[in-house]
Amino acid sequence: MGAEGRVAELIDLVIGLLGDVRDTNTSLSVRLQNALRTLYGRTSEKISSNQLALLLSASSNAHWIRSTFRSTTPVYGCSIATTRMA
Numbered sequence: 001m002g003a004e005g006r007v008a009e010l011i012d013l014v015i016g017l018l019g020d021v022r023d024t025n026t027s028l029s030v031r032l033q034n035a036l037r038t039l040y041g042r043t044s045e046k047i048s049s050n051q052l053a054l055l056l057s058a059s060s061n062a063h064w065i066r067s068t069f070r071s072t073t074p075v076y077g078c079s080i081a082t083t084r085m086a
Contacts, residue, residue: 047055
């Protein structure tokens with residue numbers, strides 16, 4: 001192309017290609033920033049009311065078990081902690 005005296009066309013072609021590469025690079029940079037924010041950014045993990053009720057139920061059951069079985073006698077090779085829950 002250049003040897004045939006079409007230098008202006010070559011310049012326009014290169015400028016167009018550089019613009020396309022710049023746009024692609026910008027798009028990829030935005031995607032990378034979003035992916036990094038999703039991976040490492042702050043998150044707000046919500047707990048449903050059903051999960052919370054189950055946790056509280058398990059917590060009160062654990063307190064009942066500890067207060068009921070206040071011994072250090074091993075049961076099936078384990079011992080139940082004797083510390084009181086607050």
